[in-house]
Amino acid sequence: MELQANAALIIIDQQKGILEPRLGRRNNPLAEQRILDLLDFWRRSGRPVTHVQHLSRSPDSVFWPEQSGVEFQDRFLPQDGEWLIQKQVPDAFCATGLEVKLRDAGIGQLVIVGVATNNSVESTARTAGNLGFETWVAEDACFTFDKADYFGTPRSAEEVHAMSLGNLHGEYATVVSSAEILAEVLY
Template sequence: MDLNDAVLLLVDYQQAFDDPSWPRRWNSDVDRNGLALLAAWRRAKRPLIHVRHDSVEQASTLRPGAPGNALRPGFEPLPGEQLVTKSVNSAFIGTDLDLRLRRLGAKTVVTCGISTDMCVSTTIRTGANMGWNMMLVEDACDCFDLPDGKGGSVPAEEVHRAHVATLGFEFCRVATTRDVVSAL
């Protein structure tokens, strides 16, 4: 795995997702894996971009000014690291992410975050459609149980598995934290 032209994109590692108003999450290792990936990336002095969801919905736990809008402990940008803020699922829509990646000389975008099926998936799909070589670090992602529209719910593990399969089939390469850290 060649990561010489890669930028790490950390999507929505925000405190809101610990709020009890959100459904059950499945990946208890999301922070550990995400932080291990971030630490290895920083040690390798590779470019990275943090993404934060700034909801425009007044009641959202992700709205600016709400405690949940803050990035999770350890995921805050260090001086000199870039932060892109967005108000929709894709980090490419309504932002200058594409331009930032081009200025960094990127060809590959290594992506992880919360949640697999929403902002991570939408960002990967958009990026792939724009011509970026996208990579998903699947064990550094998390998602939630989802209502199935019939009175039940789809377990988060199944939601994650289906999205990883779809993304890997059509939109990106899929890797683990260990794969990426080893390649650095």
């Protein structure tokens, strides 16, 4: 495991709407701080950063355009030179041009963080792996919410998160901690 000099940090859906209490109980309360730790390192080292913004097609969504929930949280506002990708489905590669931008920039390694682990993070990581990108998911820089499974059994956010990471690890991505990623370059 070695972090490349041009590895891209992909930050998914860190918008105001994700903080809505109606989304329910979540896991990983320090996820945003871990994302900020990685973002700070990426910015200081000059590595590429991509901010993914969800523009929902559903009027009852926290990410419905033209209301405050669709806006980035202040602490995650893109800076000059950072990419903004807008998506309408969970997968950040679907109809966004992200793959072309990454390939044109010669980027082959991605670190994916954000929300929700079992939705946009998993969907984007699966596609990244299928497209041949070396994909890492920072498990402590993602979170999700309590959710019932297909059969109606309530599952905790921790269970949903763990299952999603289990789906990804070793097949589509390598699941690591933010500390492991930073240790690759700091020591």
